[in-house]
Amino acid sequence: MFEQIRLVKAKSTPTQQACIKDIEGKVLSESEDIMNRWKEYGGKLFEKPDKEVPLSMPKTPVEEVEPPPLISEVEYAVSQLKTGKSPAELIGRYGLEALHQLCTSIWTSCEWPEDWKNRSL
Structure with a gap:
């Protein structure tokens, strides 16, 4: 009896369709479009910049100088x-x-x- 309940319940659960948005905000629901969007996203995420941007040190407040030892x-x-x-x-x-x-x-x-x-x- 429990086995039949599990079979009936498993069939009745709705499958959730994965959807994501493309760059322009359009909803993509086809699996091939979704895969292409993830490939595009990953490519842009790890893309090296054309030229290196020099890192600048943040300006820190002047530290107080400690007096010499007594x-x-x-x-x-x-x-x-x-x-x-x-x-x-x-x-x-x-x-x-x-x-x-x-x-x-x-x-x-x-x-x-x-x-x-x-x-x-």
């Missing part, structure tokens, strides 16, 4: 080093000031010392 920040960073890795007691006040000057120089010039780049320390 001596207290350098002192804190040195104090956070592990034992045996130049702790603050061994550097001393003058060594800390020299390290601060070095950090400030690197910060303002945005350049690492050549010795640091070559790993020759």
Whole structure:
């Protein structure tokens, strides 16, 4: 009985006809016209432009320049080093000031010392 209901119901469901519009807005219902329209659409979608359009960078607001590191920040960073890795007691006040000057120089010039780049320390 259920099998017969499924057969009757399957036959009675209306088939939906696919329709799309062409470039001018005309409705296309024939399968060959629809396939040609999709081919045309895909061709235009992935078509390379005649000449390359240069990409321009969007204008961004000027970023605020951060101030160079404070001596207290350098002192804190040195104090956070592990034992045996130049702790603050061994550097001393003058060594800390020299390290601060070095950090400030690197910060303002945005350049690492050549010795640091070559790993020759």
